[in-house]
Each structure stands twice: as structure tokens, then as C-alpha cells.
Amino acid sequence: MENNGPPFTFRAAQVFVAVVEAKSVTRAGHRLGLSPSTVSQQLSGLESSLGAKLIERTARQFRLTRAGELFLEPARQLLDDVTAAKARLLDADQTPPMAVRIASIEELDATVTAPWLLQLVKAFPNVAFSLTSGASHENLDALSARTVDLMLAVDTVAEADWVEQHPILRDPFIMVAAPGAGQSGPLVRYASDLQIGRQIEAQLRRSGAQPNRGFEFSTNQAMFAMTAELGGWAITTALAFLGTPRAGELLEPYPLPVPAFSRRLALHARAGALGTLPERMAEDIRTCLNQRILEQADARLPFLEGGLSILQ
DSSP, X not given: OOOOSOOOOHHHHHHHHHHHHHTSHHHHHHHHTOOHHHXXXXXXXXXXXXXXXXXXXXXXXXXXXXHHHHHHHHHHHHHHHHHHHHHHHHHXXXXXXXXXXXXXXXXXXXXXXXXXXXXXXXXXXXXXXXXXXXXXXXHXXXXXXXXXXXXXXXXXXXXXXXEEEEEEEEEEEEEEESTTTTXXXXXXXXXXXXXXXXXXXXXXXXXXXXXXXXXXXXXXXXXXXXXXXXXXXXXEEHHHHHHSTTHHHHOEEEOOSSOOOEEEEEEXXXXXXXXXXXXXXXXXXXXXXXXXXXXXXXXXXXXXXXXXEEOO
16 A cells, blocks of 8 residues: 655654653654754654554653554664664775764773774774763663763673673772771772672672771762772772872772672673674774773782783
């Protein structure tokens, strides 16, 4: 049966997926840089071109229709296929204009992010890179919602079949303390909603250590500053200590008072959505980490004996 509605467009499919994942026309518009009225027009045009209602929207309810449920996965696959096609053109040196959004972590902001982005811009001059910084679980949410294309995060955060991982770094935990304080002062912690905070607390429990709860922080800089101010101690990672400005002036690093443990940092992308681009970007950031972080690790953290290491 002939459909005389408007033609199907990639943009309309992109708008549909954004509306579903944001569960809001307004939030989808913010994500895509469109007005709510334009989002609604695109959605209506898509429904007309398909000849089916996809979303039921009222002031109090937002739900997919049966047709919307059936169309959602093909629409998501279409977005991934188009992005992968652009990535293949990059591999063939056809360099189409392309935007790549990256979510990074605080530990890399001051030391690695700038040289890494400069390296990427040199390698891919026709790609517009943008970068935000957040906690690992926040970056996973952004990747899932398609507000970013790649993310740097702790690898255990994104163990899902729709995510591909490219290992970057083994990052051992260490103890830091105010000069001369050792473990004599209070323990300052990461916030319990952070992956790093949960990992530290789990190791403390396994070791039978139950320090009293006190101050908790969501950023390295704030936690390190309070640890120094209180004359206390904290458990952090080698990357956080080496990558945070002035951390070495405020605190002294020590081996852990509990059995050694570490975390793994990886670059993540939607599986297959960017071709070989994530692998190439992972290799570039390994180079930057080696130059900016690892070359000073042996001198500043000799007790790690190479525990901070690049992963291939």
C-alpha cells in the first residue's frame, strides 16, 4: 500500500531515539540542539512516514506504542550504522566532517587530556572533538543515552554486551597522608556513590578495617585538600595522586595499610559503532599516559614497583 506521507529521514530517526531515551521532548531537544517544537515536528513527520503512532504523550504519561517498541531497536541500529560508516571513511582517509563526543574522568584533566586531544586533532583534522568530565557511572549513563560517543571509565562499570572496551591502564590504590601524620589522623573518604568509593570500602571490609566514618568527597582535589587540612589520611589511586595538581605538595604517598588492590581504566564505545576509531584513540591515550604520568611514577611512588602500568 502506497504511503503518501513525508519521506523517512535519518534526522527523524535520531530525534525519535533521543526522545525515547530522554523520555522528554524538551530534554531531547537540549541534547540535539533543537527547539521542542522542531523535535515534535520531526517526530510527527516520522510517524506519518511510517504510518504508525510511535509514542503516546500526555502531561502525565510517556510510553511507547507497540509500533514504537518494534521500531526502536532498528532505529538505534541505524544510528550506529551511520556512525560506523563515517568511521570507515576516516579509516580510508576520506575524512568526512564528523563530531566525536568524549566523556573523560577528573584524574586526566590536568595532565593527559590536552596533549591527547591535540594528538587526535592532528591525526583526524576533519573531526570536531568535544570533551566533558565526570565520574565513571555518570559517563556510562551518558554513553547509554548517546550524549557521548566514547567514555573513559573504570572497566567494571560497563560490563554489557553493547559496550566494547579498550584497556588503558592498571591503576593501583595507595595511601596518602598529611606530612608526618601517617595513619594517626582521621580517614577522609570518597563519596559512597562513586565507584572508587565503593571499591575502597569493599577492600576495607575484606581486610577487617572499619575506620569511623567522617568527611566524604566527590572530587580528588577536595578530598586531598581536606586530608591535608585535617592532618588525616586517605586511600586513593596512583593516577589520582599523580594527576591532581599540588597533590604532591599537600600529601605524602605510602604503601597501602591493607592488601594491595587496583582498578583498570578503559576506553569504551558502543560496540561496533565507531569502527577502529576507539582502538586508535586508545593507543594515543596510552602514549600520553606513558609520557605524562608513568615516567614520573617510579620516582614519586617507588613502592609500587611498576604496579602502575599500561594495558594493551
